[in-house]
Amino acid sequence: MIRSIVTAHIVLICLAGCSMKPDYVRPEAPISVAWPTGPAYKSNSPQTEDLTVAYKLKWNEFYVHPQLQKLIALALANNRDLRVASLNVEKSRAQYRIRRADLVPTIAASGSGTVQRLPADVSPSGQAMIARNYNLSLGLSSYEIDLFGRVQSLKDQVLEQYLATEQARHSVQISLIAEVANNYLTLAADKERLKLARETLASQQASYQLIQSRFMAGASSELDLHQAQTSVDAARVDVARYTSLVAQDENLLTLVVGTQLAAELLPTGFSSVGTLRELPPGVPSEVLQRRPDVMQAELLLKAANANIGAARAAFFPRITLNTSIGTSSDQLTGLFSPGSLAWGFAPQFTLPIFDYGRNMAGLTVAERDRDIYLAQYDKTIQSAFREVADALAQNGTVSEQLQAQQSLTETTAKSYRLSQARYQGGAASYLNVLDSQRSLYRAQQGLISVNLTRLTNQVTLYKVLGGGSEQ
Incomplete structure (x- = not known):
């Protein structure tokens, strides 16, 4: 009799595994096979070896500055959002093991x-x-x-969800690395702006004292004196504003990193930032399939597809x-x-005899869930395409912006020196000097902003191409 029982078990187990799960076919990407072209984009054609350079490039190979590398390493070890994402992966792995155990006696x-x-x-x-x-x-x-694959389909569903949480953790890591880099660069830019504002304030105070002396001697008008005072006050406002921004930038960077930062890890200005590794100007759109958020969306679509198999199996004994x-x-x-x-x-x-309506409704829910995740997958890959296209558009024009801004700064500096000379020679009013000084100050601030845009664009391009998910 024991032999008969064992034989019956073996036969039933061999019969198990007939899956009702639909075959999964990756949807065709609802995007162009090539990046946009036009005046905003560089015309360089990518080489074959450049197709996945950003994805394969480790973050410590892209961010080569030692201070920034240390900050990113601290963030990866201490950031709470990344820690929550890692814990979600462990939780999902345990849930998968629980569901997998249902397949064996x-x-x-x-x-x-x-x-x-x-x-x-x-x-x-x-x-x-x-x-x-x-x-x-x-x-x-x-x-x-499991004659009709219900338990196997549920196990497959949980497996895909577990893999999706792992990709979600990679997405959080990529975003965290980019956020640390951008906050670091913003802090450097604001310190550069603060330095410029202080230098401008010192220069304006010296000009004010000179004009005050000239006013006392009757060589300058009271209007010139008050105009000089407005320039000093405007510089004082900017010094106070950028002092506050620098403190806020440091607080934000501390929050993102997740621990208190040593002073030697903070930038002193753009001169201490260094450079970032250049990326190829264009890649085929297939590289988006490697982005963790796109992979996560596809894994959730697979999970919904597996759940349809469990819903179909509910119709059978x-x-x-x-x-x-x-x-x-x-x-x-x-x-x-x-x-x-x-x-x-x-x-x-x-x-099931009188549960047809309930089971049919369950199957409809599972199929609509699959359709919803399909639409979300399409939207995710479309958004990814748009992010890369935007980054490439900015990357294609930022060099020209920088050249033009440098030329503008040099030209306004010359105009400022000439207006000062004309004023001191009595050929122009102090209002011309003031206008030239304000134009120079705006040009210098603009140069800092364009430099920041250039660096953050490199960070963004590396991020949106899927770089930085692994050490």
């Missing part, structure tokens, strides 16, 4: 003993007695024979097994005596 050993006094009126012998029963068994408990084999005796010492063998075999067959 749960074999458990159990033992029990009961001692019961039976009064005479209920005793089989008509006399009061004490009944003893001892059991020791090994068997299966509520094991479902379910067979569960409860079996045991062991010994039983009315004496504890007799559990292993000859003739004490005991076994049990209790298969359960469940056939």
Whole structure:
């Protein structure tokens, strides 16, 4: 009889695994096969070896400045958002293991003993007695024979969700690295602006003192004196404003990194930032499939596809097994005596009859979930395409902006020097000097902004191409 039970188990397990899950085919990407072209984009054609350079480039190979590397390493170790994402991965992995365990029988050993006094009126012998029963068994408990792949489909669903959380962690890591770099660059730019504002304030104070002396001597008008005072006050406003911005930038960088920062890790200005590694100007759109957020969207689509298999299997019968084999005796010492063998075999067959409407609704829900995740996948890859295209558009024009801004700064500096000379020679009013100084100050501030744009564009391009997900 035992051999028959074992044989029945083997047959049923071999019959299991007929999956109702639809075959998965990756959707065609709803984007162009090439990046946009036009005046905003560089015309350089990418080489074959450049197709996945950003994806393959590790973050410490792209961010070559030692201070920035140390900050990123601290953020990866201490940032709370990344820590939550990592914990979600561990949680999802445990959930997958739980679901995977449903595919194999749960074999458990159990033992029990009961001692019961039976009064005479209920005793089989008509006399009061004490009944003893001892059991020791090994068997299966509520094991479902997965004939139609319901359990396998649920396991596949949880597996894809687990893999999706891993890609979500990679996305968080990429965004964190870019955020640290951008905050670092912004802090450097604001310190550069603060330095410029202080230099401008010192220059304006010196000019004010000179004009005040000229006013006392009758060589300058009161209007010139007040105009010089407005220039000093404007510089004082900027010094205070940028002092506040620098403090806020440092606070934000500390928050993102997740720990207190040593002073030597903070930039002193753009001169301490260094350079970033240049990326190729263009890559084919297929590289977007490597982005973690796109991979996450596709894995969630696969999970929804697997859930359809479980919903389809709900229309078919379910067979569960409860079996045991062991010994039983009315004496504890007799559990292993000859003739004490005991076994049990209790298969359960469940056939849905009046649940067609419920099961059909469940299948519809699963199919609509798949359609929703398909639309989200399309939107994710379209958004990724737009992000890369925007970054390439800015990358294609920022060099020209920088050249023009440098030329503008040099020209306004010359105009400022000439207006000062004309004023000192009595050929122009101080208003011309003031206008030239303000133009120079705006040009210098603009040069800092364009330099910041150039560097942050490199950071953004590296991020949107999927770089930085691995060490």
